[in-house]
Amino acid sequence: MHRRSRRTADPQLDRRSFLAAAGAVTTAAGLGLAVGPGGGRAAANPADPTPQAVATAEGAAEAAAPTGAGTTLASVAAPRGTGGYRRLGAGPGWPRVVRSELAEGRSGREDRRTVLASFVQFTDLHLTDVQHPLRYEFFRSGEAGAWRPHEALTLPGVVSLVERVNKVRRGPVTGAPFRFVVTTGDNGDENAKIEAEWFLTALSGGRMNPQTGDPKHYEGVQNSNLKLYWHPDSALRDQDKQLGYPRIDGYLAAACRTVTSPGLNIPWYSTFGNHDLLSGGCYPAAGSFIAEVCVGGRKLQYIPPAEAKWLMEGETAGADPKGARIRDMLNKHRREMRTVTPDPRRVPLTPRQYAALHLEPRFTGRGPVGHGYTRENLDSGNLYYTFRVAEKVIGISIDSTDPGGHYQGSLGTAQLNWLDRTLAQHKDEYALVFSHHPSWSMNNTTPDPARPQEARHGGDEILALLQRHNNVLAWINGHSHRNRIRPRGSFWEIATASHIDYPQLARIIEITDNHDGTISLFTTLIESAAPYRTDFHDLSQTGLASLYRELAFNAPGNDTTLSGTPTDRNTELLLNRR
Template sequence: MSGTTLERVLGAGPVVGRGRATDYHALAWHPGEPHRTRRELVGPAWERPRAGVRALACLAHVTDMQLADVCSPARFEFFNGHFADPRMRALVPMHRPQEAITAHAIDALVRTLNGVRGGPRTGHPVQVVVTTGDAIDNAQWNELELLLAILGGGPVSPGAGLTAYDGVQAAGWPHDLFWRPECDGGGEPDLYRSRHGFPDRPGLLAAAFASFRAEGLRLPWLGCHGNHEALIQGVGVPTPALQGLLLADRKPVDFAADVPLDDALRLFTHSSEVFTTAGARTVTPLAGRRFIDRRDFVAAHLADGGEPAGHGFTDQNLRDGTAYYVWDGLPGIRVVCLDTTRVTGGGDGSLDAAQARWLADRLAEVSSTHLAPDGTRVVTGNDDRLVVVISHHGFSTLAREDPFRRPRPSADTGVLGGPELVALLHRFPNVVLWLNGHTHVSEVRSWASAAAAGRGFWEVTTCAVVDWPGQARLVEFLDNGDGTLSMVCTMVDHDSPARPPDPLEPAAREPAALASLHRELSANVPWAGLAAGLAGGPADRNVELVLRHPLR
């Protein structure tokens, strides 16, 4: 089928630009990757039955689109100039050379998913697209409006309110930190050109901000709350001072020399405006720029009008100020969406005690039996459904203690980190899959239950749309007829050319060409490109994940 990586996969092609530190590669097609079978939860002797296999469901997983208002006065791209300072390690990078054309990459992926006729193993139609947070980048209303416009389809203005680019990649902007696709002419080129061989793309910024018609996602889709939906650059708590800057016509270009960087992460988390007191540049203001909170995020999904209603969120979420829900739109499967974002700041996540109690209750509703916290067996008499958990953060980025909360929580607050959440999920044998994002790395991990031999679930993390390799993941559910369940995962590339057209060709300004360039640029980012491991290994991509069927 078109777009999957079973027949072919994109990777490094010829060198087309030379830099002092690294070379710039075009992309090229390589042989595809067949499905690998992972048997950790059933034992190495398991073999796929030749008959009696039945398709149950199929979904697509998309995460970390990070659609940005790339000209926002409240973004801190200049932090990249302090990349080598270990005190700033948790706050960089804050700019990507491809981010001005992320809207086109999202549109290309939407078009590809619309064209998927069915899962490659079973042919079962895709029933829902599951997103797992960080769909936007800087907790801004105009970013969320743009995202919903792309997913809804129709005319789209990718400038998030601006009609012309007015940001750090423009000619004449201070510093040489950012790739300038339209070379200034004369003088020392920017670091991306000189050190990493990045190309000249005249006309790119105008093309990036030109209106285009988005196809719109024709499949039902579910939303999820991530840290970039709530926090500045996914880390800092929005403050009144920064809201004032967001509306202003001045964009900071550096911070003052007396900012105490020994505690830079904590300072940025609570008082990011401290980093805005040095030089600034005049930019075009937008009256509609404002920060959003959790209620704004939920309300926008409820008002969107797409399918399913609210994209999973409910009126109860709006009343309670929460962003977790259940969705029973797949026959025999319950999807449980968690909100792991800490609105108190910081990139890591957790579950508070109230959400943990809610989660246990929702899992019990679709489990005929489960284990109580003390390990005793509970019989509920409820009808069984398989359970898929979705969240932004996964095991490795859920932490029980919040280092940025004042005061620090005590050990008995009931907050769940990764180990505590896994222990809770293990009490409910119907949980078979946990989908998440956040790390921008494709990874698959098995979680065997210590309480019930042969039981457990699979955790599947999918790479980011905004970064290399920019893929989605299909998940097919199969009842193997032998007491086991398989979830067949297949990576999907958006269906745009492997290499973008020459910048002087008219076709270079088309959305598909810009999506292709977005992927090529992301592949060459020195810290997050082809060599960074974000695509995961073969056992993290096209895989068949087998476990004992909890309902057999």
């Protein structure tokens, strides 16, 4: 299910929340030094820029004064008018909040500080094949937020985010150029090969064709004649139009047109999420009955509300990690399915296959080759690794997805021990940990089918492990589709909202040494580069990216608290350090 990453701290049924779940700036520091899953010696990646090349290319940018232009410090999308469907325009920016729970700020630090890192976090892009035979749109009969009316526009949406990063180029506090982007999972939505290829193309550059199945005709729920879904091209009085959603002639044809991405103009790294492995973010897909449905020619579009609610409640509780209820439901309704065009590109991927795609030369972009994954990951099937953020900072990307199923996360014992060893090996450097799941969404003890005897470890254990290592600065994650920043004793946990549910954000992170015994982590949110104002007649790629944001704002069941409080947005997070 592609439900919005469930509001995992809230047990009540909320499909939108439910949906969501189902470097550095020193010119002397080389970038992209990668260590495989064994945590061994770093080896230079031949696709990475040399320190000299980085210094030459960034010299002009480093001389520029810091500015908040292009970030939420300057402006944020804001609704206009009243009514069921509201248009967007430019609103006032969000202020920066200094958080001193873990250390007191000392006067004059802005004049003493030097930069340790400057980079951008993307999370929960959820690039979506909306014509896929096994999407879980039918859950909308049980909860309005169980389907996103705007999800056909994920490709122009993510390209506009790439364009924003390419234009902003540097941190708004330090002026230091971004050295990389790191994703924190749910890069695709349905664990389909085509979605993984779109993700890799969007960030590396190239053309993406969202028209899967029949190359000439759309075959999804938005022309099903079911009032349950928004039909933009039709006079059908569907339930979204009754709430004010517009009729936009030509929308589906435009949404199925080829999208072109310039690619990021800096290197980027990839982290694995539950939607990158599990069908709907919940069920093991590759090699199961689900894989046959994914590449097949039958699509279920409706089930009764009571059945939808029962299935969602089971998912929320983790009652069916293998998908037996889904299999029974598909068999029960097989005669009601729509005939669609099969497409082998929808095949679900194993972790090894997912890593292998990253290593293909066509997806190298600005590098590094593999975007963190190496041949060692292919051999082991483990999707965790380390990379060089800066001369004094190591990045650690962990895999918090449980292969056994269920949208909540955990780590197996082998990975937990690897994380402990890796932090100890780098005890003389600062460490940043990246994962998909936040600590409060890691309570999944479903056994890994490949390691049935191995224990699974949750968020509390991981927090305790990280607190034993005083070199950890931050644990950076996503999954909840919510901005939330929490002090964790000796480090900060930073969760960032998604780029599919409104407010559709990414986060700039700058780290400075204040040379007074404290470290500052500056977090600044950014929106895509798309104009706030939409034009229903503008169906260009840029026009669709604007519409993507506005439709998301108006989506029925949208959680209006995902942007978090001011203390979760633009911040200065202080830490005591040696």
